[in-house]
Amino acid sequence: MNQNKLTFKEICLQSFEDFEKNLNGEKQHPIHLYRKKAFEHFINLDIPSVKNEEWKYTNVSFLTKEEFKINPVKSDFSYDHISKFLFDNLEHNLITFVNGIYNKDLSKLLDIPSGVEILSLSEAIKNNNPIIKEYLGSASDITNNFFIALNSSFVIDGALIYVPDGKVVEEPIHLMFYNNSSSPKDLIQPRNLFVVGKNAQVTILEHYVSDTDTEYFTNSVTEIFVDENGNLDHIKLQEESLKSIHIGRMDTNQGRNSNFSSHLISTGAKFSRNEFNSVFKGEGSESTLNGLFMIDGDQLFDAHTLIDHAKPHCNSHEHYKGILQGNSKGVFNGKVMVRQDAQKTNAFQENNVILLSDSAVMNTKPQLEIFADDVKCSHGATIGKLNEEAKFYLKSRGIGEDAATAILIHAFASDVITSIKIEALRDYLEKIITRKFN
């Protein structure tokens, strides 16, 4: 076991040396100093085991068994590859990354307000963009998280979106992460940075896609900063190959009176883990974390969320729903932390899961940690099958078993779907559900 563990790290060590060799004088660049620091931490961290409470139900021991290729190679792709993942009837800015590397030909930007920056991180690094210096690495902690440290050691590309004070970007920004890798598996590590200024507003969609049967390992980190009165609508849509591995981390810092809303819609991968952390750094802010996951077969889906009420007068709403079929395994770990000073906090959390098959397994851990007294916090969790009575009602009106099931599943999922503001995306999601359950 120990020897194997070294193997993954050895790959990383080897890759890091190769990576440094190909830097062409970028070695003294501040970003590389950050990478080096992250790598030092990474080497000292262990692969999380199931004995770690945060990884109790999610076993990542495959890391020790498989081989990965860390430094991705640039490859050419045509529009056909991604067209089926685009939405109908939607004007939007599109940025495409193929195997983690920005692809200019597959991207198009509409007229964006002056001052707004939408570019690839590699470009920003090359131009010494000041946003990187100011924000990169200040929300995600490289010192104690294995996967953040890993991602940070190899930062090369991803999306950088900066909306300055008072600007509003009307059209959603669609970030497409299209992966297509061969053996040995590519380790693809996008690094995103979204900064929303005072009174600014933007909608960002992170979309992870791949063709069926492609194998790869995505380890993404997204850092988000929403300043005073800022408004960020974030959607993460995951529809990946059933052979892929996805570990995604999102760290959000919210300023005073800001509004952050996150939707995670996932049909999963073979193994996916999403960690969403949100911290209130100012008073009067609001945060919404919604999620819907639909998994089947031998898929494992793990959603880990933490909402940290560090300041008073903040509200958070969290609602995660899951539909499990086959031998799939779902994990939900939602934590709401209310710090001592965070009086007048309202925090609501709910988790509902439907098990459609005998061998599906759901493990839920909704947690509250509360240190202030003038708060209203609640959480609820339900796990069960579809309501037999509701089904009977539909059947008695001449609707067949399968159709009745589909109707009930649609109704179950619609809670989360309808709270998404983009109509074209809602239609797209409806289609996914229809495809999956009808």
Added chain:
Amino acid sequence: MSITETQKIEELANREYKYGFVTEVEEDKLPKGLNEDIIRQLSAKKGEPEWMLEWRLKAYRYWLTMTEPQWQNVKYDKVDFQDISYYSAPKSKPKYNSLDEIDPAIRETYNKLGIPLEEQMMLAGVAVDAVFDSVSVATTFKDKLKDLGIIFCSMSEAIKEHPELIKKYLGSVVPFTDNFYASLNSAVFSDGSFVYVPKGVRCPMELSTYFRINASETGQFERTLIVADEGSYVSYLEGCTAPIRDENQLHAAVVELVALDNATIKYSTVQNWYPGDKEGKGGIYNFVTKRGLCKGINSKISWTQVETGSAITWKYPSCVLQGDNSIGEFYSVAVTNNMQQADTGTKMIHIGKNTKSTIVSKGISAGKSNNSYRGLVKINKKAENARNFSQCDSLLIGDRCGAHTFPYLEINNPTAQVEHEATTSKIGEDQIFYLNQRGIAKEDAVNLIVNGYVKEVLAELPMEFAVEAQKLLSISLEGSVG
């Protein structure tokens, strides 16, 4: 927080532990430390048969391979297991036939606690197997129970007189390999209670043991085993108080319940051990393993607990629902104040078909205390139509305390229906206002609300205990919320 509330909290903080005193009885005590010799001596002192000693040694050897658990949400100074004396008993140990023969000093202790044995015998009809430190001093009402075939005696007596039952059931629910403290207990348990209710017998009275930690620096390692045979019913009460001490005292008890076909066991606890002073100095460490096995069909085990004492309460009374249609229940009120810490909850393991479990947990934290609910509901693959309902509410009093909820739901069968609800809040201003405008003073209003808040759980306690529990709560609560 209003001024009266602050005053009340201060008042409470200054209140001394009501039941703190030491009875001076000559003691027979083993030297401090733990090794195989100590266990041999302990076993010899109790005149135990060879198989029991073997069992203890096996547990001890296993314990040596284990490490102390670290995952709990409580903090405490490490316990030095070599600094504890593992046996202490009143020096002379004559066999009593009547209560009058008992050492007057011991009887005085009970009188101070307000639980005179005689009164309980006469008024409440309760048979009390009083554990004075580690050895049973008096077992009452035995004859009456004997007529019905019910065995209610101390564990040491049961080992000698009913070895076949002990061999069959001891460690069958909590094996000595179970966890760190259960292993330790299995190796060094001093005494405890044993109850066996034969087929079809309904125990006519509430069985009760008052535990009391008395001797300085002796951890008390109780072992309780209750077996309810087919179609029987028994209700068991456990209540505790302990005198003021400066050193932390460890209490690592093990309670095992076995319910066979159609049997029902009701186990109620009122715990009010010394919580330490307001800086958190002293106080009891209450690390207990309690587990019930619903072995037969239609069996039922119900845990009710009111936890107001101890510096640290760390326990999870659990139900293993093995028999089809079996039922597990858990009702709990945990109150923490000053520097107290509690990490308590339950485990409901559904194995049989059509099993049901209910969890109602009410936490109240005040002062600088921390109160956690940690619970597991596990539905196994074969547990068709399992049903669980959990509700965990927390009430916060003051802004220096913490309330935490860590529920674990592990569902492996789609026919299960599992619901979990939790809320955390302080007492609503509007609720108090509503009562105020109806002429009820603020203090009374708060009391009324808190009483309503825990009523669901207190209603589960047997009559005799409900009174004591209410008394305890009113002492702990009135002061802090008024």
